Amino acid sequence: MIAVTRKIIHVDMDAFFASVEQRDNPSLRGRPVAVGHAAARGVVAAASYEARQFGVRSALPSVTALRRCPDLVFVPPRFEVYRDVSRQVHEVFSRYTDLIQPLSLDEAYLDVTVNKRRIETAWLTAKEIRAAILAETGLTASAGISYNKFLAKLASDHRKPNGQFAVTPDMGAAWVETIPVSRFHGVGPVTAQKMKRLGIETGADLRAKSMEFLQAHFGSSAEWYHAIARGEDERPVNPNRVRKSSGSETTFDRDLTEPSEIEAGVLRMADDVWRWCEARQTFGRTVTVKVKYGDFQQITRSRSQPGPLATSEALNRLALDLIRSVLPTPKGIRLVGVTVSNFSELQTEPESELPMFAQAAA
Template identity: 65%
Template sequence: MTRKIIHIDMDAFFASVEQRDDPALRGRPVAVGSATGRGVVAAASYEARTFGVRSAMPSVVALRRCPDLIFVPHRFDVYRSVSRQIRDIFEDYTPLVEPLSLDEAYLDVTANLRELPSATATAREIRARIFEATALTASAGISYNKFLAKLASDHNKPNGQFVIPPGTGADFVAGLEVGRFHGIGPRTAEKLNRLGIVTGADLRERDPAFLQAHFGKSGLWYHKISHGEDDRAVTPDRPRKSSGSETTFEQDLTTPDQVLEQVRRMADQVWSWCERTKTTGKTVVVKVRYADFRIVTRSKTLSGAIASHADLIAVAERLVATLFPLRAGIRLVGVTLATLEEAGAGEPELDLLSDARG
C-alpha cells in the first residue's frame, strides 16, 4: 500500500507566538533571543526574514542586517503548551505521529481516524483546526514518503501546502539543489558541489559505489533520496537518545577552573533532567567551542549506566581535563548524557575515571 505521509511545519513558530500574544509586534521584524553580547537568534518572524535574518544567526549580524529588529526573550513554557495543543489535534487523525521538534511532525494518515478520502484533505483540515485553536498558521507537505513530505512542506510557505504525488518524487528531486535536501548540511553540500554534484539530477547520475567512497554509509542514503526513495516508517514517540545542556558565554573562559565550574553547572542541569525523567545513560560527551570557533568533543561510553550526580560530574571533569592546558579561550561548554536507559535498569559503572577517548 502506498503510504500517505504529511509533514506539518508551524510557520516561524516561536516568533509567531510572540506576535500573537503581543499585538504591538505584529507586522514588525521580530527575533526571539538575546540582542546582547554573544546572543543568537532562536527564531525570526517572516518580516525579519525579508532582511536575511535567520535562526542561529549571531544577534550582532542580525541587527546589522535589520537595525529595526525587535528582540524578545524566549518563553519555552508557552511554546511547549501550544505544541501540546497542536499534538492533540494530530492525534485526532492518527496515532502515527512522529514529532521532530516543538513545531514540526510527521503524520502517517494512510488509514486516518476520520476516514477522510485523501491526505490533501486531511492536511487542509488539520491546518484549519490549528489556526482555530491557536491563531497560528502551519504549512504542510504531502507525499508518499517522509523525505518528500518534508521537502514539500517548504515549497509553499507560509500558510500553504504542497503535494508530491506518487511516481513524481524522482522528477521533483531532480530539479532541486542538493543543499535543500534535509540531512545534507552546508559542508556536505559544498563537498558535493566540488564533486560536480549540484542538483538532485547530478546526484542521481553518480553510482552508489562512488557516493559511498566519498561519504561512507551516508552515500547510500544520498543515492536513495536522489531517486525520491525513502522507506522509513513514521515512528510515534521516538525514544529520546540523549539529554544535554550547553551555554555560550559573554566572555571567553581562559582558565581550567572556569571551565570546570561551567562543566559542573552543565552536568547539574543534565542530572536534574535525569532525576525528573528517571533516566540515566552510559555515554558522557563534553563539547567545547574555542574563541576561534573550533569545536572539540570528548566522550566516554561506560560499561554500565551513570549511577549518580557525582559520577556524572566526575566523568565530565575527567573528559574536559584532557584539553588542559587551554590552547585558547573557550566560548561554549556543553555536557551531554547519551545511550539513555531507565534508571536502575543496568549495573552501575565502577571504573569511572579510566582514560577518556576523544
C-alpha cells in the first residue's frame, strides 16, 4: 500500500479581535488598538498590528501596554460578535472539508487531502479559503500548508498578516532546523528558557540532542521534541476533539481582602461558566476555584460531585464553598477563576471557544 501524503492547512485569522473592532469602527483603522480594559489591573486580550509595532501583545498588563504605546486605544471585548464571525469563518471551512479541528475562535486545522471542491493543490485551496473569508467577513486570514499539523501551524505565522506559506515534504526537516524553538507549538516560555540553558535555541540544536538526553531533561515530552525536531508529527486532524473543561477568570482592579467582594467575583465567574454549560447542555461534576494573591502566589481548590451540576444554584453553592475554604484571606487577592470539568456528555466545542480572559472587575 502506498502511503498518502496528507495535505494540512492551518488557518489563523489576523489579529482577530482587534481586526473585528477596526472593521466595525472605521475611526479605529490604522490606529493602535487593544481589546481589553485600560484599568490598572486590566490585561490586553488582543492587539492590532499597529499596536504590535510598539511591543503590545496579548496577555500584557494594560499599564505596560500604555507605557509602550501612549496612543493605544482600548476597546472592551465583544465576545458574542467574535463568536458570530468565527461561525462565518467555519462555515467557509465546511465547504472544503469535514475534517476541521478548531483550536480557538480564530484558528483551525483543516485536512484537505481530499477536498470537497476537488481543488488540485492545498496551496490553491488555502488561497480560495482566504479569499472567501475576506469577501464574506471583511477580515484577512493567514495560512500554513504542509504535510502535518506541526509544520502547518509553524508555517501560518511565516507570512503574516494576510499571507500563506507552504512547507513541502522535501523541505520540512531542513526548514525546522532554522526555526527558533521558542516558536515551536508545544514549547512554552518556561520550556524555551530551559532549552536555552541546555544550549538548545534552534530546531537544529534540538535535533542534535539524543533521545536519552531529552528524556533525562524533559521526561514524557522527549518523544514529541525528538519528532518535531525532524519535522515529524503523526497526529490526525480530529474534528471530534472533546473539550475537557470550561472556565472563566477575572483580575480585580485592586487586591481584595473583604470576603463579600471576593465571593461576588467568584459568583460572576460561575455565572459566565454556567451560561456556557447551559447553552451547550454540557454539565460537569468537578468545580475548581483558582485564587491568585497580590504577591502572585497561586492556589486552587477543587471538589467533585457524584453527578453533574445541573443548576446554576448548585454551581454557585459549590464555588462559594470552595472560595470560603481560603477565607478569611491572610493577604490580598488579585484574581479569582472558576472552572467546571468532568463533563457528563461528550461534546466537540473547540477548547478555546470561551477563552479565559483576565479583565478588571467592575
